[in-house]
Amino acid sequence: MSFERLFAEPVLLTGSTGFLGRAVIAELLATSSATLLCPIRATSHEAAQVRGAETLHAALGRAPTHDEVERLQWVRGDIEETQMGMADEQWHHLASLTHDIIHCAASVRFDLDLDEAQRINVDGTANVFALAQAAAELGGFGCFHHVSTAYVSGTKSGLVDADYIPADVAGNFRNTYERTKARAERLLRDQTEIDVAIYRPSIVGGHTLTGHTDNWNVLYAPMRMIANGQLPVMPHAGLALVDSVGVDYVARGLVTLAQSERGDFVGHHLTAGPDAFNVAQFVDVTVRTARLLDKKPSEPQLVGPARWAALTTGVGLAAKAPKSAPKLRRWGRLGERGLRGFSPYAPYTAVSTRFDNRRERLVLEGAGVAMPPSLSYLETIASFAIGTEFGRRPLVDDSVLLSSARLEREVA
Numbered sequence: 001m002s003f004e005r006l007f008a009e010p011v012l013l014t015g016s017t018g019f020l021g022r023a024v025i026a027e028l029l030a031t032s033s034a035t036l037l038c039p040i041r042a043t044s045h046e047a048a049q050v051r052g053a054e055t056l057h058a059a060l061g062r063a064p065t066h067d068e069v070e071r072l073q074w075v076r077g078d079i080e081e082t083q084m085g086m087a088d089e090q091w092h093h094l095a096s097l098t099h100d101i102i103h104c105a106a107s108v109r110f111d112l113d114l115d116e117a118q119r120i121n122v123d124g125t126a127n128v129f130a131l132a133q134a135a136a137e138l139g140g141f142g143c144f145h146h147v148s149t150a151y152v153s154g155t156k157s158g159l160v161d162a163d164y165i166p167a168d169v170a171g172n173f174r175n176t177y178e179r180t181k182a183r184a185e186r187l188l189r190d191q192t193e194i195d196v197a198i199y200r201p202s203i204v205g206g207h208t209l210t211g212h213t214d215n216w217n218v219l220y221a222p223m224r225m226i227a228n229g230q231l232p233v234m235p236h237a238g239l240a241l242v243d244s245v246g247v248d249y250v251a252r253g254l255v256t257l258a259q260s261e262r263g264d265f266v267g268h269h270l271t272a273g274p275d276a277f278n279v280a281q282f283v284d285v286t287v288r289t290a291r292l293l294d295k296k297p298s299e300p301q302l303v304g305p306a307r308w309a310a311l312t313t314g315v316g317l318a319a320k321a322p323k324s325a326p327k328l329r330r331w332g333r334l335g336e337r338g339l340r341g342f343s344p345y346a347p348y349t350a351v352s353t354r355f356d357n358r359r360e361r362l363v364l365e366g367a368g369v370a371m372p373p374s375l376s377y378l379e380t381i382a383s384f385a386i387g388t389e390f391g392r393r394p395l396v397d398d399s400v401l402l403s404s405a406r407l408e409r410e411v412a
């Protein structure tokens with residue numbers, strides 16, 4: 001399938017150095033003829049070129065061809081600054097070159113305070129959107145493609161549509177990440193002057209065919225603790241659903257949906273939807289995979305919210321035990337350390353939301369873009385993660401940063 005029609009004109013991509021951004025670079029280079037304009041953080045124009053070259057190499061998993069190098073333009077830009085920190089002349093020049101924008105940059109940390117998360121995820125989006133407005137004023141702007149998250153639906157349970165956003169009240173969200181990503185969406189949805197499309201991946205994991213990743217957040221944090229025998233207890237509540245999709249599926253899904261007919265819809269779920277696994281299955285697959293790879297995993301006992309709260313309180317008290325009780329104190333301190341690593345993710349063991357993806361799957365499956373069944377996907381990513389000791393040693397080959405495009409060719 002060719003994407004020439006939509007992405008033949010230059011595309012500005014933010015977040016190109018990130019986990020998903022690199023997969024989007026590989027996808028656009030392989031399936032379009034577009035020039036990619038990439039603002040990246042750097043101390044100088046020269047430093048941006050060096051960082052850009054490293055990013056392109058990592059995205060492809062090999063040295064780029066001359067043509068690929070020519071198709072990328074790296075500009076120094078920080079989305080937290082007005083005009084991304086660019087002087088008027090450079091800003092207007094960039095606007096004159098830009099036809100579409102894919103806005104992928106964000107902070108994915110769950111523990112930022114609200115002001116900091118707002119500055120990057122909301123004000124940063126507004127700063128990038130200003131470029132779309134400047135480009136539109138010059139004529140010929142296409143669409144602002146915004147990468148959001150399925151978890152903007154916050155704590156709502158049941159089947160959720162990709163255009164649903166809860167009210168901006170702290171209690172509706174698990175953390176400042178979800179809340180500020182929802183604010184960014186609202187900002188875009190509330191304006192009418194520029195065409196906007198929103199993509200909501202769930203938890204983005206390694207490659208669907210090989211499990212390859214170099215991003216060890218979210219799912220991988222408890223997976224590592226289980227594999228290393230450090231997680232004897234885990235909370236779970238409600239349906240305890242874990243919705244995860246491969247980075248290659250998200251990149252390909254985004255590019256495919258971007259050129260499909262949208263009707264009145266703005267939001268698109270890139271999720272496992274009804275096929276999501278649950279916390280018990282996550283634990284089971286992780287433990288089985290670790291054993292197969294000769295590790296000594298913990299076998300976490302799953303406890304409800306009340307027992308989990310009692311346990312965390314008990315650990316806190318034990319950590320403060322007097323020196324005359326060294327064993328208790330040591331147990332408490334070890335427990336506290338474990339809890340610190342796990343606590344940002346603990347709210348995600350109590351998810352009862354199903355991200356409705358029927359509409360998107362229809363389009364994507366028609367274009368040959370599909371996720372493998374969720375449990376077999378989980379086995380793939382667990383094998384890669386545990387087999388490489390979470391990126392500390394190569395699995396079979398010396399290249400740690402293989403691109404989705406190359407991996408797919410190799411596996412085929």
Ligand SMILES: NC(=O)c1ccc[n+]([C@@H]2O[C@H](COP(=O)([O-])OP(=O)(O)OC[C@H]3O[C@@H](n4cnc5c(N)ncnc54)[C@H](OP(=O)(O)O)[C@@H]3O)[C@@H](O)[C@H]2O)c1
Nearest residue numbers: 015017018019020041078079080104105106149202203204
């Ligand atoms: N990972 C997931 O599980 C997941 C799930 C759902 C949705 N998403 C969404 O997918 C998008 C990409 O996430 P990711 O996992 O690829 O995150 P990532 O690996 O942390 O990448 C974040 C990217 O944003 C850039 N960035 C952050 N602050 C910036 C700033 N002030 N100016 C310029 N660039 C800045 C980073 O640049 P530097 O390299 O300079 O830091 C990096 O390129 C985000 O919008 C995220 O909300 C991710």
